[in-house]
Amino acid sequence: MKFIPYGKQTIESDDIEAVVETLKSDFLTTGPKVKEFEEAICKYTDAKYCVAVSNGTTALHLASVVLLQPNDKVITTPNSFLATSNSILYVNAKPVFIDIAEDGNIDLDQAIELLKIDNTIKALYGVHFSGNPLNQETLKYIRDNFNIKILEDSAHSLGATFNNIKAGSCEFSDISILSFHPVKNITTGEGGAITTNSKEIYEKLLMLRTHGMLKTTDMKPWEYQMIDLGFNYRITDIQCALGISQIKKLDSFLEKRRNIALKYNLAFKNTVIKPLYEFNPESAYHLYVVLVDFNKLSISKEELFTQMRKRNVGLQLHYIPINQQPYYKTLGFGNEITPNMDIFYKQAFSLPVYPLLTEDEQIYVINNLLELLK
């Protein structure tokens, strides 16, 4: 069996043709494909505005520049990729790590309790972990009852819905961000996007993406003004051509991911392997995460990873708690009381899930896991 990673892109001949066509066109960057991709994202997510950028991390950075002020306290989750809370630090704001709920998402009830007693908190950064959306009713409650900014990190969840509210729609948030890294639900190689329903935020983001520069119709064609400290976080037309081709296939990709999740769930019924949450047809299943109580077994988690690697299966850890990272510890983080995250970190790991994972590979993963965890 050749190596089976936990995630992988699906690139087909039409994707390649779309990229080649753009390579032959007049614009490799700042051309028509960027706008076309942004419009496709708006159409897919129901958001009013979209700004495509160079990756999910720069999307988070720009979002933080727009939403936060230095020293603002921002409630966030330890169970995410580093970039979510790094973006809070980029703008000299202060992450406040709280615990996760049983499904691996930030515990919004705990966030509410904290918001009730601490009116200096200025924002909430949540992540739809694994593609399983945050409870949108609770998010609405938070938006309606507390005067804070809300960001949804939807890097895992393009295509997911919560009671038909689409991830990325910003129905109850100020900003949502997406990532198009190859393991994500669609890819542009590297790439990201920010969605919002606020025209004011949209216009700021457009400017910040390109050096804080402004060009208006009343200016001469060669004139420009810098009115804020921005960046070059542009995405290319080449990448957007790939994104346009990919987003057309997102629904079929999602169906395959969900079918694999269903198959895993069935295979692990009545075993020591517990899916992180019951099958959720609305989850985008960017990750398929399971929990195993290794205390009850003779094999450790580390040994399981090693053995599976020897058998050419790449299990993954999503995630090492961000607040426990060495850099975060130098900033004084790491002593937060997060019992659910602690248990999760001991028990959780991710199995391969991506549209091109074959039935044989799925069976191979299942059989080897069950054999090692007997």
Ligand SMILES: Cc1ncc(COP(=O)(O)O)c(C=O)c1O
């Ligand atoms: C939850 C989350 N947010 C943000 C990012 C950053 O995205 P990118 O890798 O495109 O910079 C990632 C990427 O892995 C992620 O998983």
